[in-house]
Amino acid sequence: DGGITQSPKYLFRKEGQNVTLSCEQNLNHDAMYWYRQDPGQGLRLIYYSQIVNDFQKGDIAEGYSVSREKKESFPLTVTSAQKNPTAFYLCASSTTPQGRREKLFFGSGTQLSVL
Amino acid sequence: SQKIEQNSEALNIQEGKTATLTCNYTNYSPAYLQWYRQDPGRGPVFLLLIRENEKEKRKERLKVTFDTTLKQSLFHITASQPADSATYLCALGSGYALNFGKGTSLLVTP
Numbered sequence: 001d002g003g004i005t006q007s008p009k010y011l012f013r014k015e016g017q018n019v020t021l022s023c024e025q026n027l028n029h030d031a032m033y034w035y036r037q038d039p040g041q042g043l044r045l046i047y048y049s050q051i052v053n054d055f056q057k058g059d060i061a062e063g064y065s066v067s068r069e070k071k072e073s074f075p076l077t078v079t080s081a082q083k084n085p086t087a088f089y090l091c092a093s094s095t096t097p098q099g100r101r102e103k104l105f106f107g108s109g110t111q112l113s114v115l
Numbered sequence: 116s117q118k119i120e121q122n123s124e125a126l127n128i129q130e131g132k133t134a135t136l137t138c139n140y141t142n143y144s145p146a147y148l149q150w151y152r153q154d155p156g157r158g159p160v161f162l163l164l165i166r167e168n169e170k171e172k173r174k175e176r177l178k179v180t181f182d183t184t185l186k187q188s189l190f191h192i193t194a195s196q197p198a199d200s201a202t203y204l205c206a207l208g209s210g211y212a213l214n215f216g217k218g219t220s221l222l223v224t225p
Contacts, residue, residue, distance in 0.1 A: 004158075033212060042119070042204070043159075043215040050211060058212065090158050097211050101147045101166075104213060106158030 003027065006091050006107035012115050013078065013085060021076045021110045023091035031097040032074040033104065036060060037088040046089075049074055050097035078112065086114050117142040119216035121205055127222045128195055136190040136219045138205030148181055148188050151204040153218065159204055163190075195223045 004025045013019045025032065031050050035043040045058030049068040063082025068074055074093075078085045089110045094102035120139045128134050138148070146167050151159035165172045165181045165188070172179050178191040192199050202218040 006158075031211070035215075040217065042217040045212050045214070048212050056211075088156075092158070101164070101208070103149065103161040103164060104151075104159075106160070109156070109158050111156075 004091055004093055004105055004107035006089075006110050008110060009108070011110055011112045013112060014115050016080045018077055018079050019085075019112070021078070021089055021091075021112070023074045023076065023107060025072050025074075025091075025093045025105075027093055027095075027105060028071070029093035029095050029105070030071070031094045031102075032068065033092040033094075034058075034064075034066065034074070034076045035090045035092065037090060037109075043090060046076065085112055087112060117214065119143075119205055119207055119214060121203075121216040122219045123217065125220040125222060127224065130196060130223055130225050132195055134192040134195050134199070134221055134223070136203050136205075136221065138188040138190065138216055140186050140188075140205075140207055143186070143207050145183075145207045147208055148179075149206040149213065150177075150179060150188075150190050151206060151215075153202045153204055155202075159215075162203075192221075195221075197223050197225055199223050 007022045033048040034046040047066045049055040065077045091107045092104040118141045149164045150162045153159040163179045165179045176193045180189045202220045204218040205216040206213040
């Protein structure tokens with residue numbers, strides 16, 4: 001079945017540690033996105049990528065980094081510079097980069113917590 | 116600044132009734148508006164997209180209206196069922212990505 005796979009489902013980070021969240025899609029979508037969701041809050045855009053080897057910062061990119069070396073993969077690294085990383089992280093994709101008029105397909109999310 | 120506002124209070128209704136959720140926005144001129152459903156611990160799932168020149172759109176028991184003058188969208192679920200209980204998110208485009216409201220929690224009781 002086609003879809004987006006995020007792993008792990010749960011992740012714990014120690015202080016000063018970088019952690020990487022995986023996102024893989026087999027939908028052949030050009031565009032991919034990372035959102036962060038805090039309890040009772042809306043989704044906030046961290047980074048997005050319209051095409052391989054290209055990505056742009058979203059509204060809250062500080063403390064995060066991404067890469068897009070392959071069309072199907074868009075990993076997110078939460079660096080030690082992100083002082084409040086505890087949140088639910090969602091990866092999404094769309095057929096074209098025109099996210100406004102394209103529906104997003106979401107993964108099942110990664111819950112990141114700080115030890 | 117751009118804002119997307121949805122009812123923060125949970126909506127509790129009885130099975131069989133119509134649920135109506137509201138999405139208001141400011142400082143957007145959206146050509147499209149989308150609605151998603153999110154269950155606890157899961158990613159959102161796309162439900163409907165409505166264009167600015169469409170006043171209303173339907174899909175099975177779902178109906179969405181889009182009033183660009185009032186800057187408001189209404190999302191209706193008719194003949195609601197307990198399985199409709201979830202959080203519903205409104206989303207508008209900004210640049211190449213979507214911005215989401217905080218969502219409204221719907222609880223349908225038997």
